[in-house]
Amino acid sequence: MNVLQIKRRVWVAALLAMSLLGLAGLRALSELFQVAQRSEVTEQALNLIEPRRAAKGRLEWLPDRPTPRPLQRFRRDEITSDYLLAHEELSHAHLTGEATGLRSYFHEGALEDALLMARGPRGVLVDWKHRLRLHFYAPDGATVAFSDTYWYAQGFPGRAARLAERQLEVVMQLDDGNWRIHHWRVTAERPVLAATLAAATEDLRGINYQPRSAPFELFGPAYNPREAGSDLRTVRMLGLGVVRVFVPYPPPPGYRERLGDFLELARREGVQVMVTLLDHYTRYRLEDFPGIFAHLEEIAPLLRHPAVWAVDGKNEPDRDYARAEEGNVVEFLRLWVRAVRHLGGKPVTLGFIEPAPALIPELDIVSLHHYGSTQALRGRLERLKATGKPLLLEEFGFHTQRLKIPDPHTEAEQAQYYREVLELCRRYGVGWLAWTLYDFDRGTMPGGRGVERHLGVLRTDGSLKPAARLLMGEAVTPPTLLDSLIKRAPFALLGLLGLLGLGLAVWGWRRWRRRRAGPKKPD
Amino acid sequence: MPLVMRWLYLLLLLLATLWVWGGFAPPAAPATEPAPADLDKIRVTPESAGLRFRGTGWFRVYLYTPAGPIVGEGQGEVLVPYRRAGLLTYRLEAGARSKEGELRLESRAPVTPLAPKVGARAVRVGGAKNPSLVIHPLDGAANVSSQPVEVRVYYPDGRTWSRTLPVRHQLAWTYFPSGDKTGVLKVVVQSAGARAERAEVDVLPGRTVAADPAAQKPAADADGRDRWQLTLGGVRDRLGNPALDGLAVSGVGGGPLDVFVTRPANQGRLPLVFPPPSQAGNYAFEFFSEDFRSAPQPLLARPGLRVSRLPLAWEGRVLVIGPVEDARSALPDDGTPARLQLLDRQGRFLLEETVVLENGRARWQPPAFAQPTWVVVELGGRSSRLEVPAP
Numbered sequence: 001m002n003v004l005q006i007k008r009r010v011w012v013a014a015l016l017a018m019s020l021l022g023l024a025g026l027r028a029l030s031e032l033f034q035v036a037q038r039s040e041v042t043e044q045a046l047n048l049i050e051p052r053r054a055a056k057g058r059l060e061w062l063p064d065r066p067t068p069r070p071l072q073r074f075r076r077d078e079i080t081s082d083y084l085l086a087h088e089e090l091s092h093a094h095l096t097g098e099a100t101g102l103r104s105y106f107h108e109g110a111l112e113d114a115l116l117m118a119r120g121p122r123g124v125l126v127d128w129k130h131r132l133r134l135h136f137y138a139p140d141g142a143t144v145a146f147s148d149t150y151w152y153a154q155g156f157p158g159r160a161a162r163l164a165e166r167q168l169e170v171v172m173q174l175d176d177g178n179w180r181i182h183h184w185r186v187t188a189e190r191p192v193l194a195a196t197l198a199a200a201t202e203d204l205r206g207i208n209y210q211p212r213s214a215p216f217e218l219f220g221p222a223y224n225p226r227e228a229g230s231d232l233r234t235v236r237m238l239g240l241g242v243v244r245v246f247v248p249y250p251p252p253p254g255y256r257e258r259l260g261d262f263l264e265l266a267r268r269e270g271v272q273v274m275v276t277l278l279d280h281y282t283r284y285r286l287e288d289f290p291g292i293f294a295h296l297e298e299i300a301p302l303l304r305h306p307a308v309w310a311v312d313g314k315n316e317p318d319r320d321y322a323r324a325e326e327g328n329v330v331e332f333l334r335l336w337v338r339a340v341r342h343l344g345g346k347p348v349t350l351g352f353i354e355p356a357p358a359l360i361p362e363l364d365i366v367s368l369h370h371y372g373s374t375q376a377l378r379g380r381l382e383r384l385k386a387t388g389k390p391l392l393l394e395e396f397g398f399h400t401q402r403l404k405i406p407d408p409h410t411e412a413e414q415a416q417y418y419r420e421v422l423e424l425c426r427r428y429g430v431g432w433l434a435w436t437l438y439d440f441d442r443g444t445m446p447g448g449r450g451v452e453r454h455l456g457v458l459r460t461d462g463s464l465k466p467a468a469r470l471l472m473g474e475a476v477t478p479p480t481l482l483d484s485l486i487k488r489a490p491f492a493l494l495g496l497l498g499l500l501g502l503g504l505a506v507w508g509w510r511r512w513r514r515r516r517a518g519p520k521k522p523d
Numbered sequence: 524m525p526l527v528m529r530w531l532y533l534l535l536l537l538l539a540t541l542w543v544w545g546g547f548a549p550p551a552a553p554a555t556e557p558a559p560a561d562l563d564k565i566r567v568t569p570e571s572a573g574l575r576f577r578g579t580g581w582f583r584v585y586l587y588t589p590a591g592p593i594v595g596e597g598q599g600e601v602l603v604p605y606r607r608a609g610l611l612t613y614r615l616e617a618g619a620r621s622k623e624g625e626l627r628l629e630s631r632a633p634v635t636p637l638a639p640k641v642g643a644r645a646v647r648v649g650g651a652k653n654p655s656l657v658i659h660p661l662d663g664a665a666n667v668s669s670q671p672v673e674v675r676v677y678y679p680d681g682r683t684w685s686r687t688l689p690v691r692h693q694l695a696w697t698y699f700p701s702g703d704k705t706g707v708l709k710v711v712v713q714s715a716g717a718r719a720e721r722a723e724v725d726v727l728p729g730r731t732v733a734a735d736p737a738a739q740k741p742a743a744d745a746d747g748r749d750r751w752q753l754t755l756g757g758v759r760d761r762l763g764n765p766a767l768d769g770l771a772v773s774g775v776g777g778g779p780l781d782v783f784v785t786r787p788a789n790q791g792r793l794p795l796v797f798p799p800p801s802q803a804g805n806y807a808f809e810f811f812s813e814d815f816r817s818a819p820q821p822l823l824a825r826p827g828l829r830v831s832r833l834p835l836a837w838e839g840r841v842l843v844i845g846p847v848e849d850a851r852s853a854l855p856d857d858g859t860p861a862r863l864q865l866l867d868r869q870g871r872f873l874l875e876e877t878v879v880l881e882n883g884r885a886r887w888q889p890p891a892f893a894q895p896t897w898v899v900v901e902l903g904g905r906s907s908r909l910e911v912p913a914p
Contacts, residue, residue: 109664135691145692183659
C-alpha cells in the first residue's frame, strides 16, 4: 500500500465519520424538536385548565330533589371538586391523548367512554356553567345521582367547531376515598347551530362613535352621559340613524350600567346602536370560551334592548390572523356568532376588513371595512353582492391631516371621498357607517397612528367639516386645483428651503476650499 | 477509493439518511376522499360493538358523547365503537355537505351478576335506621338497564319481605325493615333473569332498655377488707333480645360514694364487687347502659372497728390508753387512730388531737391548764371521759 492509498483511506474514513456525526446531529435536532412539541402540548393543556377555573359561575347546585338523606356540605364540596376534576382530566386527555389520569375519575361505563375518546382525534374540549340537581344520595353516603345541564365547546384543528348545551344524568360513587363517575347518560342536547335572522341594510346610514373626551373608552370610568346625549343629538342632526360602539373584553367595571344608560339615551334620541363585542380580545381560544360566554350572558339583556339594531361580534378579526392563526380565528368566531345570536336575539355581523368566506353563511349581515380607493371598493362590493347577504360598509373614512407625509388630505377631499363612497353604496344597496364622528385631540390612538386623530366628520371643536355637510344633504364644492396647491404649499416651501440650504452649503464649501488653497504662486 | 469502500460508504450514508428521516417523518397524509355519500340515505344501526352507519360512498361521522367527540370515516360503512345508552347526537359529513342527527338508544336487559350495594353491614332490630339497598342493573354494555329490580329479604325468624323497584336516575333503591330477631338477614335481587350474589346483613339487638339489678351482699364493713357484691343481669332490648357481649355497662355511686365503673357485660350479665368507703353509713348505687338506668340500689357500710374494751389510766400527767380490744378480743391494727378532745368545765373544746395505737396502746400528755379540764377519748365507736389530774 503506497502513501497515496493510505491518504485516500484516511480521507474516506474522515468523510464517513463527519457524515455520520452530521447526520447524528440532525437526528438529535429532530428529537429536540419533538420534545419541544410535547412541551408545547403540555403548556396548551395547562392553558386549557386555567381559564376554565377562572370563569365565573362554573358550577352551581340547583335545589335538591327529595333524597333519602341530606347531602352534607363537605360531601357536596367533595363531589363538586371531583366532578370538575373529571371534566378537566377529560379535556386534558382530549388535547394530549394522555389517558393515565382518567382512571382516577371514571369507572365502569364512563371509563370505557373516556378511554375511547382519548384514542380519538386531538382537539380542545371545554365545558362550563354546570348546573347540578341532586336526585339521590344513598343512605350509606357512597352513591349520588344528579343531573347536570352544562355548556360545552369543542374543536378539532381544521374542522367545524361545536357549541351546545347538554343535559346529562350522572351517577358517582365514593371509591377508595375519591368520587368517580360510574354511569352517565345524555338526556338532552341543544346545539347552537347556524340560523340567520333577517336584517335590512339598504337604507342604513350611520357612524362609528367615540367620545371626544375619552376616545376608545366610551364605557370606561370617564363615561359622560351628558356628552353622550349631546353627541347622539348631533348624530341625529347629521341625518344618521345608527351609531356603532365598542365594548372591550375584558370589560371595565361598571360597563353594564354605562352601556345601559347609553342605550336608553339612544332610544330617547331615536338613534339605533350597533354594539361591537370583544374589542381588544385577540386570542381566539376555545379555552377562553367559559369566561367569554359568561360575559355574553351578562351583557345579553342589554343586547336585547330595543335601541340595539345589530351586534358586531368582533372588530377586524382578520388583523389577528398572524397572531392567532386563521383557522383558530374562524372556528372561534363561528361559535361566537352563534352564541351571540342565541343569547342576544339580534342580527349579527363580524367587523371583518375582508369577510372570511367560511363565515359568511353564519352571518346575518356581511360587513366590510374600506379605507382605500373608491375603485377598489366598487370591486369589493360587486364581489360581496354575490353572497346574497345584506351588506354593510361598517367602516370607511378619509383623514384630513394636512401635514401627513407623503399623503396629506384636505377636508374638501374627504367630502369628495364620502360623496363617491355614498354613491357606490346607494348604487349597490349597501348600508354604511362612517369612521368616525369626531377628530380627536387627546387619548391614545389605535397603533399610535396619527391619522386616526383626523378621521372625523366633525372637528375637535365640534364644527362641521364639509363631509358632515354632505351627510346632512348640503351641496359641497369639490376640491379645486387651488385646494391641491394649498395642500402641497407647505411641502413646496419646505422643498425650496431645502434647495436653498443645499445651495448655500455648496457655495460655502467651495469658498472654504478656495481659501485653503490660497493665492497661486508665480512660476 | 476501492469499490467495496465506495459501496460501504454509500450504504452507510443511505441507512443514516433513513434514520434521520425517521426523526423528521411528517404524519401520514390523509387518504384522498372518494365520491361522497348521499347523507339522506345513511342509516344508523345500534349493535353490541357500537353504532354502525351505512350508506353509499364516502362519509365521516362525528358522534358527540359526554366524554368528547368520536370521529369515524369510511367508504359505505362506519362503525363508531360507542355503546352508551341515552341520547346520541351525531353529524355526518360528505364532501361539502353536512347533516346533524340524533337517536335515542335504550339500554338492554341486565346481565348476571348484578351488584347490589347493601348497607349497613350490621343493623339493630327495630331501629330507627333500616338497612338500604342500591343497585345499578347493568346490561352487557355497562349501561344501566331500565328493567325493574325485584328484591327479596329473608329474616332470621323465617319471614320474608319483597318489593319490585323501578330504575330511576340510573339506579333502583329501597330501605327494608331490619326485623325483630337478631341473626343474619339475607338479601337477594333479580332483574329480568339476571341475578346477584346474596348480600347479608348482621341484625344486632336494639338499644338496651331493660335489665335486672340485684345486690348479693348489700352490707359490708368499712374496714378496707370487706366488699359489696352486686349483679346486673338480663340486659336486653325493647324486644327482649339479650345484649351483645361486650356491651358497656356503667355503675355510679350516689352522694358521698365516689365510685364510677364501666365494664363490659357478657351474656347480658355484669357482676360487680367493690369495697365500701372508709366512712360508715348508707349509700346508693345505680347501673346504666344506653337507654337503661336502674333504680338506686341501697348499700350499707358498717363501721370497720368495733372496740369492746377501752381502758384509760393516768400515770402522773400522762394518759395511758389500752390495751384496746375489738369485738373479737384482738388488738386493733397498729396506726389505728384514737381521737382526743380536751374540754373545760362548761364542755367547750380547748384542744383536739389524734394519737395512733401501737400494740393496742398509746400515751398522751395533755398541756397544763389553770382551770380543771376533762379529756374524751373516741376509738372504734366507743368513747370514754375522765378528768385530767391537776398539775
